[in-house]
Amino acid sequence: MLIGGLEKLTLIDYPGKVAAIVFTSGCNFRCQFCYNPSLVWPSKETESDKKDTAGHPRSKEQDNNPSLYSEDDLFHFLEKRAGKLDGIVITGGEPTIQANLPEFIKKIKDLGYAVKLDTNGTNPEMIKKLLKANLIDYLAMDLKAPEDKYELVTGINMNFQKIKESVKIIRESGLPYEFRTTILPVLLSEKDVESMGKLLAGADKWYLQKFKADTELVNPEFKAEKSYSSKDMDGLVVIGKKYVKLCAWR
Numbered sequence: 262m263l264i265g266g267l268e269k270l271t272l273i274d275y276p277g278k279v280a281a282i283v284f285t286s287g288c289n290f291r292c293q294f295c296y297n298p299s300l301v302w303p304s305k306e307t308e309s310d311k312k313d314t315a316g317h318p319r320s321k322e323q324d325n326n327p328s329l330y331s332e333d334d335l336f337h338f339l340e341k342r343a344g345k346l347d348g349i350v351i352t353g354g355e356p357t358i359q360a361n362l363p364e365f366i367k368k369i370k371d372l373g374y375a376v377k378l379d380t381n382g383t384n385p386e387m388i389k390k391l392l393k394a395n396l397i398d399y400l401a402m403d404l405k406a407p408e409d410k411y412e413l414v415t416g417i418n419m420n421f422q423k424i425k426e427s428v429k430i431i432r433e434s435g436l437p438y439e440f441r442t443t444i445l446p447v448l449l450s451e452k453d454v455e456s457m458g459k460l461l462a463g464a465d466k467w468y469l470q471k472f473k474a475d476t477e478l479v480n481p482e483f484k485a486e487k488s489y490s491s492k493d494m495d496g497l498v499v500i501g502k503k504y505v506k507l508c509a510w511r
């Protein structure tokens with residue numbers, strides 16, 4: 262596994278559990294608002310890839326490859342903390358692009374940890390495989406946009422059917438799950454929230470995440486972009502609540 266980092270303690274990222282977060286390295290999306298550019302850029306890219314989502318050359322910081330975290334060090338830590346931490350959040354980047362994810366999670370579960378997987382939903386086959394092997398205890402998926410805006414938001418032209426399939430698999434998994442969407446005015450409108458709500462109709466939980474520009478971003482030009490106000494977010498939640506059992510913003 263390519264591991265980009267470890268956060269040794271979180272009380273908020275795994276509902277109801279004291280957990281650590283493992284950040285996997287590399288992502289198949291280029292969400293313009295993404296605050297993890299060092300996890301997103303793969304270590305090897307072609308010259309044409311060396312541009313940001315707006316088509317500009319990437320900054321020096323963006324061009325830095327992630328310094329990988331040693332898997333041995335990670336498991337040394339996990340062995341030491343077994344019984345003290347309840348769970349591990351596996352997030353990215355995008356964990357499901359790594360073929361040996363099932364073996365990696367199995368090793369974590371063998372130490373007694375519950376596992377929460379964060380995914381962008383592009384690899385329903387991997388999600389299915391992990392569920393079949395009982396390797397997941399909680400699923401969180403980003404729904405980035407309605408279908409017609411997926412490429413604008415993620416910077417990638419992809420098959421939206423994969424996203425719909427992942428939504429279905431997660432909803433039918435029988436596990437606790439949540440969907441999340443990062444919202445900012447330049448990308449998503451009330452109408453878009455309405456469209457996404459329709460796609461998620463009947464789902465358990467949907468969190469609308471307020472855009473923050475206080476860190477490095479995949480598209481540095483987004484640092485100048487505005488967030489929705491708290492009042493606007495309240496209004497978007499009212500729309501979301503028409504469709505799902507629990508909708509809130511954070």
Ligand code: SF4
Pocket residue numbers: 288289290291292294295296297301353354355381479
């Ligand atoms: S927000 Fe998530 S899916 Fe999007 S580029 Fe960043 S890590 Fe990848």
